[in-house]
Amino acid sequence: MQLRIEDMTCGGCAKSVTAAITSVDPNAKVEANPAARTVKVVTSASGARILKVLEQAGYPATVS
Structure with a gap:
């Protein structure tokens, strides 16, 4: 799965x-x-689950 995360701008964000x-x-x-x-x-996790946990972490993502 390939994701785009606009708010990920540095190594700390990536971590x-x-x-x-x-x-x-x-x-x-x-x-x-x-x-x-x-x-x-x-991952073996569902895409929806990954998107949800990223949203909760403050890094909303879109599938690209």
Whole structure:
């Protein structure tokens, strides 16, 4: 799943995004690119669940 996260602008943001995703699926593979404001996620969790946890963490995302 490829996500666009407009509010992810730095490495600290990327860490927070990664932590939010791995709180739902500890085995998720997360590649965050703050410069492009994109995240690639390989997870067994549902897309809706990932989007919800990111919203709760303050990083609303859209599927791109």
